[in-house]
Amino acid sequence: GENVEQHPSTLSVQEGDSAVIKCTYSDSASNYFPWYKQELGKGSQLIIDIRSNVGEKKDQRIAVTLNKTAKHFSLHITETQPEDSAVYFCATARANNAGNMLTFGGGTRLMVKP
């Protein structure tokens, strides 16, 4: 089955700096790559996703890049703010209209110091 590895497990940056979180996956059939943000005591929220026919996607301060050949994808947050502090999860899924069965990475705790 699919295996998703996420690094680093913790990341501390100064406010205004950039943060990069990387994930690798094993299943070449995976073609959907979402990123979720989980704030303390809350459920995970989708922040950005990318499909395998695209190499990069950007939404304001957040971007995701995908290298299908190398089977890795990354989350980039620029101009970090204290409210970006949270646990971030990457995930993968195969094309399947029967539902979204996601395989998650282990999570990255991002701390943005003011």
Next chain:
Amino acid sequence: EPEVTQTPSHQVTQMGQEVILRCVPISNHLYFYWYRQILGQKVEFLVSFYNNEISEKSEIFDDQFSVERPDGSNFTLKIRSTKLEDSAMYFCATSRTGSHNSPLHFGNGTRLTVT
């Protein structure tokens, strides 16, 4: 923005007891899921549910687990005879359709502690 609501937020139970975790999906969502996260481990897929039946389930989802939507609103996960290793955060998620164009919305989770 509509939310997925889970109750209770924390459930403590003794080994061998049955527990029912409840989830109220977003109203126009048709696909429902349970995921769990054991402390220090990854979030794991348990089961997906559509049209009143299980669509997919993982190997974790054995005969001790069951899901149903008894009254058309609540989506429940039942663990028949809890074990210590069932202690985890259980997350309900829902999506409007089953495709990737319809992302998952997660609830805040139920922390299950089995003693």
